[in-house]
Amino acid sequence: MADNLPSEFDVVVIGTGLPESIIASACSRSGQRVLHVDSRNYYGGNWASFSFSGLLSWIKENQEKTDVREDNENWRKLILETEEAISLNKKDNTIQHVEDVCYASQDLAEDVKEAGALPKLPAFGASDTSEAAQESEKECLPVESQSLGTESCETYPESVTCNDLESTTERKDAEMTSEREHLCDATFDQSALETGKTENVSTAKAAALEPKKITYAQIVKEGRRFNIDLVSKLLYSRGLLIDLLTKSNVSRYAEFKNVTRILAFQEGRVEQVPCSRADVFNSKKLTMVEKRMLMKFLTFCLEYEQHPDEYEDYKECTFSEYLKTQKLTANLQHFILHSIAMVSEANSDTIDGLKATKHFLQCLGRYGNTPFLFPLYGQGEIPQCFCRMCAVFGGIYCLRHSVQCLVVDKESGRCKALIDHFGQRISANYFVVEDSYLSEKTCTNVCYRQISRAVLITDQSVLKTDSDQQISILTVPPVERGQPAVRIIELCSSTMTCMRNTYLVHFTCSSTKTAKEDLEPVVRKLFSLNAETERESENGGGLGKPRVLWAVYFNMRDSSGIDRNSYDCLPSNVYVCSGPDCALGNDYAVKQAETFFQEMFPKEDFCPPPPNPEDIIYDGDGTQPEDPGFSSSSNTKTEPSPKESSDGDSCKVSEEHHEE
Amino acid sequence: MSMEDYDFLFKIVLIGNAGVGKTCLVRRFTQGLFPPGQGATIGVDFMIKTVEIKGEKVKLQIWDTAGQERFRSITQSYYRSANALILTYDITCEESFRCLPEWLREIEQYASNKVITVLVGNKIDLAEKREVSKQRAEEFSEAQNMYYLETSAKESDNVEKLFLDLACRLISEARQNTLVNNVASPLPGEGKSISYLTCCNFN
Ligand SMILES: Cc1cc2nc3c(=O)[nH]c(=O)nc-3n(C[C@H](O)[C@H](O)[C@H](O)COP(=O)(O)OP(=O)(O)OC[C@H]3O[C@@H](n4cnc5c(N)ncnc54)[C@H](O)[C@@H]3O)c2cc1C
Ligand SMILES: Nc1nc2c(ncn2[C@@H]2O[C@H](COP(=O)(O)OP(=O)(O)O)[C@@H](O)[C@H]2O)c(=O)[nH]1
Ligand SMILES: [Mg+2]
Numbered sequence: 046m047a048d049n050l051p052s053e054f055d056v057v058v059i060g061t062g063l064p065e066s067i068i069a070s071a072c073s074r075s076g077q078r079v080l081h082v083d084s085r086n087y088y089g090g091n092w093a094s095f096s097f098s099g100l101l102s103w104i105k106e107n108q109e110k111t112d113v114r115e116d117n118e119n120w121r122k123l124i125l126e127t128e129e130a131i132s133l134n135k136k137d138n139t140i141q142h143v144e145d146v147c148y149a150s151q152d153l154a155e156d157v158k159e160a161g162a163l164p165k166l167p168a169f170g171a172s173d174t175s176e177a178a179q180e181s182e183k184e185c186l187p188v189e190s191q192s193l194g195t196e197s198c199e200t201y202p203e204s205v206t207c208n209d210l211e212s213t214t215e216r217k218d219a220e221m222t223s224e225r226e227h228l229c230d231a232t233f234d235q236s237a238l239e240t241g242k243t244e245n246v247s248t249a250k251a252a253a254l255e256p257k258k259i260t261y262a263q264i265v266k267e268g269r270r271f272n273i274d275l276v277s278k279l280l281y282s283r284g285l286l287i288d289l290l291t292k293s294n295v296s297r298y299a300e301f302k303n304v305t306r307i308l309a310f311q312e313g314r315v316e317q318v319p320c321s322r323a324d325v326f327n328s329k330k331l332t333m334v335e336k337r338m339l340m341k342f343l344t345f346c347l348e349y350e351q352h353p354d355e356y357e358d359y360k361e362c363t364f365s366e367y368l369k370t371q372k373l374t375a376n377l378q379h380f381i382l383h384s385i386a387m388v389s390e391a392n393s394d395t396i397d398g399l400k401a402t403k404h405f406l407q408c409l410g411r412y413g414n415t416p417f418l419f420p421l422y423g424q425g426e427i428p429q430c431f432c433r434m435c436a437v438f439g440g441i442y443c444l445r446h447s448v449q450c451l452v453v454d455k456e457s458g459r460c461k462a463l464i465d466h467f468g469q470r471i472s473a474n475y476f477v478v479e480d481s482y483l484s485e486k487t488c489t490n491v492c493y494r495q496i497s498r499a500v501l502i503t504d505q506s507v508l509k510t511d512s513d514q515q516i517s518i519l520t521v522p523p524v525e526r527g528q529p530a531v532r533i534i535e536l537c538s539s540t541m542t543c544m545r546n547t548y549l550v551h552f553t554c555s556s557t558k559t560a561k562e563d564l565e566p567v568v569r570k571l572f573s574l575n576a577e578t579e580r581e582s583e584n585g586g587g588l589g590k591p592r593v594l595w596a597v598y599f600n601m602r603d604s605s606g607i608d609r610n611s612y613d614c615l616p617s618n619v620y621v622c623s624g625p626d627c628a629l630g631n632d633y634a635v636k637q638a639e640t641f642f643q644e645m646f647p648k649e650d651f652c653p654p655p656p657n658p659e660d661i662i663y664d665g666d667g668t669q670p671e672d673p674g675f676s677s678s679s680n681t682k683t684e685p686s687p688k689e690s691s692d693g694d695s696c697k698v699s700e701e702h703h704e705e
Numbered sequence: 706m707s708m709e710d711y712d713f714l715f716k717i718v719l720i721g722n723a724g725v726g727k728t729c730l731v732r733r734f735t736q737g738l739f740p741p742g743q744g745a746t747i748g749v750d751f752m753i754k755t756v757e758i759k760g761e762k763v764k765l766q767i768w769d770t771a772g773q774e775r776f777r778s779i780t781q782s783y784y785r786s787a788n789a790l791i792l793t794y795d796i797t798c799e800e801s802f803r804c805l806p807e808w809l810r811e812i813e814q815y816a817s818n819k820v821i822t823v824l825v826g827n828k829i830d831l832a833e834k835r836e837v838s839k840q841r842a843e844e845f846s847e848a849q850n851m852y853y854l855e856t857s858a859k860e861s862d863n864v865e866k867l868f869l870d871l872a873c874r875l876i877s878e879a880r881q882n883t884l885v886n887n888v889a890s891p892l893p894g895e896g897k898s899i900s901y902l903t904c905c906n907f908n
Contacts, residue, residue: 050776088780096814269814297750298782422785429780436771437750442778658750 050443050465053472054080056645057463059133059448060479062090063631064622066431067638067652068477069440070295075649079440080471081432084447088432090479091139091275091601091624094425094542097268103275104597107140120449120464130450131460131614132484139481139602139624141495142559148574149261149502149594257546259504259594267544272423273500274542275601276625277534277551279304279417279518282408285635286427287418293652298430300421302540303413307384308508308519313570315508315519318384321414331376339377343385346402356395364398365390383520387629391527419516419534422541427631437655451476453616460616475645476619480604483612483621491611494603495556496627497563503548505591507535507571513546514539518629521567529554531567532629547594555627560598568593601625605633620644711755711764715875716786717868718768720808721793722801723775726827729858730793731767734868739859756872763872784815789823789871794842796826796855797834802842809849819882821874823852825867830857 055077058069065081066088073079087093095103124130280287280301290296307318319328325336345352359367364386368378382390386401393401408416420426436442452462452470462472480488506515519533536542536549543549550572552564568574573590605626612621620641626633639651719727732738735752751768768787773779784790792808794801805824812822824846826837839855846853854870856863 088778270818300786422782426782426785429782433771433773433780433783436773437748439747439772441775442773443776444778446776655748655750659753 050080050441050469050471051078052470054078054441055473056080056475056477057082057471057473058477059083059463059482060090060477060622061088061428061432061444062092062479062622062624063428063431063634064638064641065090065477065479066428066435067289067635068620068622068642070293070431070435070438071638071642071649071652072475072645073435073438073440074293074652074655075646076438077646079435080443080473081435081440082443082446082448082465084445084482086445088429088444089275089425090481092425092428094272094274094423096270096272097264100273100597101145104143104145104599107143107599120468123464123468123470124450124452127455128461129453129455130464131453131487131616132450133448133478133482134484137481138485139604141600142561143597143599144561145595145597147261147595148592149259149264151261257504259544259547261595264502264544264547264595271538271541271543271549272425273549274423274425274551275498276424277498277500277532277553278424278625278631279419279534279629281404281630281632282411282413282416282418283404284408284630284632286631289635289652290427290430292654293434294654294657295430295434295652298433299426301412301418302421302516304415304417304419304516304518305413306508306515306517307415308517309380309384310519310521310570311379315571317508318380320384321409324414335374335377338372338374339380342371342373342377342381343402343406346399347406349399349403356399359395362395363391364388364393364395367395367398383522387520389530390522415518417518419536419540434655448482451478451616451619458616460619474618476616477622477641478619479622480607480624481602487613487615489613491604491607493607494627496601496603496625497552497554497556497558497560497598498601499552499560499564499568499596499598501550501552501568501572501593502543502595503535503550503572503591503593504546506537506548507533507550507591513537516540521570529557529563531564533567533571548591553627555603556600560600564598568596603627711762713761713872713876713879714764714766715788715872716751716766716768717789717791717871718784718787719791719793720770720774720779720811721791721825722795722798722804723772725793725795725798725801726858727791727793728769730791730825730827730856730864730867731769733858733861733864735767737861739861754868756869758869758872758876761876763876765868765872767868779811781815784812784820785817787816787820788875789821790816791823791825791867791871792851793825793827794837795828796837796842797828797831799836802826802837802845805845819878821852821871821878822849823854823867823871824849826853826855827858829855829862830860 056069056072056079058065058072058079058081061081061083069079069081083090085093087095087099093103121130280290287296290299307320309316309318319325319331322340325331325339328336331339345355349356356367359370365378365382368381371378373381381402382388382398385405386393386398387405388398388401405416412418432440432442447466449464449466449468451460452464453459454461460476462470463476464470506513506517507519508515508517514537515535516537517533517535519535521531521533523530531552531554533553534551536551538545538547540549552567554563556563571590572593574593602624603626605623607621607623609615609621615621622641623633623637642649642651719731721727729739731752732740735754749769750771751766753764753766755762755764757763768783770779770783773783790812792805792812794805796802812820824842826839826842829835842855843853852870852874854863854867856867858864
């Protein structure tokens with residue numbers, strides 16, 4: 046493209062993950078000239094979502110680990126004597142131990158291409174695990190994850206969503222469920238209709254009975270219609286991200302669905318947890334006495350700060366110990382600890398638990414009867430939405446654009462420019478860089494944690510109901526105390542993350558080993574892997590566990606909570622953003638973005654609402670052309686030209702007026 | 706929103722190489738201006754124009770690329786909820802025509818499969834500089850099953866026809882799909898749904 050990139054900006058942002066994208070939009074919104082680049086050909090970095098073929102390419106890329114160190118150091122010539130260079134990373138090291146496995150029938154796989162696929166559809170080989178296993182020995186994962194334990198948790202500014210759930214029990218109540226579905230359909234179908242793009246919600250009632258047989262070929266063929274996330278998060282309906290989306294109007298670029306169910310796993314069974322006042326009331330599992338106890342306790346939690354006497358003595362205890370001292374049955378304690386507060390049994394103190402419970406209760410009912418929202422097409426849309434906002438305010442976007450080095454002025458110690466892969470020097474006052482772009486040298490003293498992830502395509506829900514369009518969150522408590530709990534989010538096809546008659550299931554926990562070692566045992570508890578045989582051996586059909594059709598496991602670096610002083614020689618005007626953290630919500634990223642923005646521009650408002658496009662009045666003279674290219678038309682009057690006439694004789698045009 | 710006075714609302718999205726005249730087409734149609742002042746685009750997310758077609762009020766929400774096409778970095782989310790796409794090239798620029806297959810691939814990948822796509826060859830006022838013949842473009846659009854139109858944002862040639870024809874087709878499409886349009890169907894407001902403590906069955 047002949048288009049030239051300007052060489053001077055106020056802020057350069059490197060990486061298009063969530064915090065970087067929020068910062069870019071905040072800066073652009075406040076009038077800064079922003080350049081936003083990413084070395085990849087897609088938005089989001091580790092926050093990205095992919096079509097199925099895109100995900101296969103991503104997997105392959107990360108398995109191959111090609112050493113792309115082109116030792117072209119020509120850029121060094123561009124550094125002056127008064128300057129120093131901080132070279133940036135050439136390859137991404139944040140993803141490890143990637144293993145994909147196909148369980149679905151692959152008979153036709155070779156003949157089928159994803160509809161509308163890019164020509165380079167990666168060849169699929171059901172990966173052989175030994176390769177990855179070997180790699181896992183080379184890497185010192187346990188060392189990296191050592192800090193996982195106690196102290197490092199304190200580096201998290203937010204602890205609300207660190208979850209470590211055990212199970213709770215609640216029998217699903219058929220009546221309530223269908224009522225709720227009804228409500229949800231009414232609620233969310235409209236947003237689907239609004240754009241006419243979403244497929245019909247909850248059509249196949251029968252699907253709960255007999256799962257359709259899905260082949261690998263079908264998944265590939267339908268692959269472009271759904272989007273698979275690398276991270277698995279939800280939006281708390283009163284969390285910082287929703288607040289920011291709403292305040293900045295960035296929410297207009299995305300659509301959301303409410304999570305419909307909170308599930309619990311106890312004694313090998315998946316059960317629905319009552320998640321609203323009405324649920325509690327209708328619960329058949331809870332006794333009348335329990336219902337009263339629960340309501341009383343929850344009422345207290347909503348205003349616990351006003352009654353410090355009630356918990357003063359237990360401040361030093363864990364929340365689970367505190368719950369034991371309350372008038373609550375064991376059943377209710379489980380329920381509150383694991384499904385409402387969703388805090389760690391071993392590590393969360395009373396205040397953490399009360400705070401988390403209160404947050405949950407406050408989020409409930411804002412948009413639906415669980416506290417969570419999920420963006421259509423996946424979480425990967427959200428950074429893009431902020432990027433759009435940045436661009437609307439003049440930010441310049443370049444994917445596939447890598448940066449060779451940052452240029453530091455020796456005297457002032459400030460970073461003054463970068464040199465990109467074309468050798469162009471681009472200067473700016475501030476530089477925002479995502480952690481993975483920093484070189485090993487810069488990060489030698491940084492101790493990273495890891496996240497274990499699995500993404501499954503399955504053929505049935507972990508808890509079947511008459512509706513096949515449920516969005517569920519489930520936490521499986523650790524078998525051993527102190528181990529991480531595994532968070533599971535199951536998405537249905539109307540979230541645009543999987544094809545009809547399948548589910549996309551995300552597993553997440555903080556790593557102790559490789560993702561597969563951490564997560565496969567839990568996958569096996571809930572799903573059947575050798576589905577063909579198991580299914581045939583059943584004789585009722587439909588009663589067995591859901592089958593996994595395809596799965597991928599990987600470890601992702603967690604670069605949250607790192608003290609900037611642990612990066613080597615970082616100039617004060619370079620800000621390092623974290624990749625995705627392990628928490629359920631997005632508060633960490635939003636806080637980080639706001640903090641950095643405020644450090645750079647203390648006097649500026651953070652993402653104020655933009656003018657409503659419908660309210661912008663264009664007066665003909667106010668928008669005089671700057672470039673005199675067509676002086677003939679400088680008599681700018683807004684009447685539509687009369688010389689045009691449209692075919693339909695009854696088509697009339699009227700100017701929009703802005704009444705709102 | 707629910708109070709608003711229209712029968713249909715459609716989202717129309719413009720794509721195509723930088724410099725082909727997308728912004729000018731939108732400005733010409735919505736404001737009757739050419740060329741639009743550069744600065745005025747800053748902060749403008751989309752433009753609105755309400756037209757009346759056979760007695761129906763149709764509100765067109767027209768989205769421009771915000772310049773992200775300059776370095777081929779359009780976000781996928783830009784395409785998501787579009788009802789129609791206007792794929793534009795410049796008849797005086799062969800390169801902008803040769804890029805069309807790439808644009809079509811993006812559409813295929815990210816846009817809804819129900820989206821209506823119109824191919825537009827802009828800048829016909831510069832006839833002497835034409836590099837892409839009308840016939841070639843027509844053949845291409847036919848092969849791709851697209852509607853084709855040539856325009857001049859500068860001379861206001863076919864600009865209104867482009868948007869009004871599109872609106873007509875969107876209406877009939879919407880009717881065919883018995884797609885209940887989003888008129889007066891507000892999403893439920895906050896706090897209307899269930900919460901633990903609003904009623905008083907227990908105490
Ligand atoms: C970020 C966000 C997501 C929401 N998602 C849903 C949803 O998926 N389903 C639902 O039933 N209710 C959703 N709501 C709630 C619902 O839109 C509002 O409760 C209702 O619109 C309130 O009406 P209002 O006239 O006060 O505000 P409005 O002016 O209608 O909307 C307030 C803000 O929310 C945004 N918004 C409205 N609806 C959505 C939506 N579906 N997706 C994304 N942004 C939206 C608007 O752009 C605006 O910025 C959402 C609200 C927000 C803020
Ligand atoms: N002669 C002529 N020039 C045009 C026409 N439309 C746009 N231009 C010019 O083409 C250039 C790019 O237009 P713009 O709308 O910014 O293109 P965009 O990048 O696709 O949005 C500007 O210099 C316009 O003045 C047209 O119909 N005829
Ligand atoms: Mg433009």
